[in-house]
Amino acid sequence: MTSMAMRNSDGTWSITTRVIVYAAIGAALYALFNYISFGFAMPGANEVSIRPHYGLLTFFGFAFGPIVGFLTGFVGNVVGDQLSGYGAFTSWQWSVANGLAGLVAGLFPVWMASRMTTTGSKAVTAAVAGVIATVIGFLFIFVELVTQQEMGFNAILTTEYIPVIIGNSIAAAIVTPILVLAWEPLREQIGR
Amino acid sequence: MRASFPYLGRGSWLARRDPRVLLLAGFIFVIGAPQLRDARQLAAVLVLALGYYATAGIPFRAVRFQWAYLVLVIAFFAFFNMLISGGRTGTFAHVETHVLLSIPPFGAEISVEGISLMLSQVLRFAAIAAVGFPIAYAIAPGDLGVALRRLGVGDRIAVMVDLTIRFIPTLAGEFGETIDAQRVRGYDPTARKGGPITRLRRMAPIFVPVTVGSIAGAEDTIDAMDLRGFGVGRRTWLRQLHFDRTDWLVVGAFVAFAAIATYLNLSGQSQHYLLPFLIEH
Numbered sequence: 001m002t003s004m005a006m007r008n009s010d011g012t013w014s015i016t017t018r019v020i021v022y023a024a025i026g027a028a029l030y031a032l033f034n035y036i037s038f039g040f041a042m043p044g045a046n047e048v049s050i051r052p053h054y055g056l057l058t059f060f061g062f063a064f065g066p067i068v069g070f071l072t073g074f075v076g077n078v079v080g081d082q083l084s085g086y087g088a089f090t091s092w093q094w095s096v097a098n099g100l101a102g103l104v105a106g107l108f109p110v111w112m113a114s115r116m117t118t119t120g121s122k123a124v125t126a127a128v129a130g131v132i133a134t135v136i137g138f139l140f141i142f143v144e145l146v147t148q149q150e151m152g153f154n155a156i157l158t159t160e161y162i163p164v165i166i167g168n169s170i171a172a173a174i175v176t177p178i179l180v181l182a183w184e185p186l187r188e189q190i191g192r
Numbered sequence: 193m194r195a196s197f198p199y200l201g202r203g204s205w206l207a208r209r210d211p212r213v214l215l216l217a218g219f220i221f222v223i224g225a226p227q228l229r230d231a232r233q234l235a236a237v238l239v240l241a242l243g244y245y246a247t248a249g250i251p252f253r254a255v256r257f258q259w260a261y262l263v264l265v266i267a268f269f270a271f272f273n274m275l276i277s278g279g280r281t282g283t284f285a286h287v288e289t290h291v292l293l294s295i296p297p298f299g300a301e302i303s304v305e306g307i308s309l310m311l312s313q314v315l316r317f318a319a320i321a322a323v324g325f326p327i328a329y330a331i332a333p334g335d336l337g338v339a340l341r342r343l344g345v346g347d348r349i350a351v352m353v354d355l356t357i358r359f360i361p362t363l364a365g366e367f368g369e370t371i372d373a374q375r376v377r378g379y380d381p382t383a384r385k386g387g388p389i390t391r392l393r394r395m396a397p398i399f400v401p402v403t404v405g406s407i408a409g410a411e412d413t414i415d416a417m418d419l420r421g422f423g424v425g426r427r428t429w430l431r432q433l434h435f436d437r438t439d440w441l442v443v444g445a446f447v448a449f450a451a452i453a454t455y456l457n458l459s460g461q462s463q464h465y466l467l468p469f470l471i472e473h
Contacts, residue, residue: 015348017417021410024355028363029403031356036367050388052395056403071352079356083197086262087324089218090317147226148316150270150309150464152277159272174392175399182400186408 023071026060030076035083055175058130061105069102101137123177130172201330204249211339224450227457234315241322248326270310279305283464
């Protein structure tokens with residue numbers, strides 16, 4: 001049974017034990033790597049930081065569904081902020097944006113199940129899903145136009161949205177397919 | 193590697209409160225604070241927020257780095273926002289600004305309005321952080337799941353948050369072991385060579401085993417939970433929480449704050465405050 005068939009039989013939106021545990025693992029890993037603050041600046045664009053562990057979020061969404069993706073991003077970011085001591089709600093809009101990116105990444109296998117026939121096509125779809133999910137999910141930070149009225153549209157666009165989109169898209173496009181390629185043979189082996 | 197929640201506020205007045213109080217306080221505060229724009233009102237709110245923070249008894253030595261980083265990040269973003277917007281946002285969106293300095297080559301302006309906006313932003317963020325820090329340091333890590341459940345979050349999500357917190361120290365250990373194992377094989381995690389894509393790909397020997405190993409290991413947890421009938425009936429929690437009168441008073445104070453902030457916002461009594469001494473200058 002393929003993962004797609006398994007997911008459809010469980011229901012894309014149902015919260016099973018599997019969803020709970022995968023989401024907890026994803027969130028714990030994302031929080032841990034957020035806490036360790038992995039990342040490096042792009043040469044020539046120091047405001048753009050690439051966080052490799054962002055690819056974990058899109059991978060968990062892509063491999064285990066939208067609920068796991070959302071919980072990995074949202075809870076992972078909240079717990080990561082908690083671990084670092086900045087408080088769960090200080091940057092709540094970023095946590096929601098991370099969650100939405102994971103959720104959108106998780107919708108791709110549902111939409112494109114028929115096109116993902118080989119491991120290679122899954123990896124390519126995962127890369128595309130990661131980038132599109134990042135671009136869509138992080139649109140949520142424009143909520144700051146309401147919650148922080150001092151921030152103008154241009155300021156949010158140039159100092160927050162675009163740098164984050166560039167860095168996270170690069171991480172998602174590279175790390176997500178690597179993880180898909182590593183996970184697929186193991187998934188077949190354990191029969192999930 | 194150590195990665196766990198340091199329970200720094202243990203025994204303090206705030207830590208003795210029901211953990212739901214701290215979560216509700218943070219949540220309600222985030223609803224109220226963004227509705228205030230006037231720097232004078234926000235300064236008063238910050239003082240109250242710091243008073244609340246003080247009751248958590250968090251030693252400053254232990255969190256000075258977090259505070260310094262937070263203030264630096266807030267100031268950085270507020271400063272760049274000021275340069276990019278030129279102070280023409282919020283209440284000052286359609287007014288003629290009082291430019292103090294124009295910075296070449298792009299002519300970015302530092303205006304009285306921009307500085308006033310920056311002050312409001314910094315004060316608000318600092319206040320939100322002051323109310324948020326106790327959530328990180330004054331709630332016993334084991335109480336988070338049950339507190340969320342008692343706040344109406346579903347059992348499964350509450351368990352998921354609980355599991356997340358329990359997994360972190362284990363995964364941190366596995367992460368450390370993976371780095372050590374790869375070092376033995378000649379991997380250098382501190383290497384700075386190559387472009388961003390090369391460096392990203394170089395992280396694979398760390399990310400792949402930790403992630404895939406964790407997922408494969410999760411199968412045992414899933415089986416154990418399924419075998420114990422997780423999710424088939426109503427779940428009970430060993431830890432009992434009790435809301436006492438003081439807890440109600442604290443939550444009531446935060447609700448009152450949010451109500452006042454909403455009133456000030458809707459009645460137009462919280463507009464951005466133009467710092468007068470800068471104009472006279």
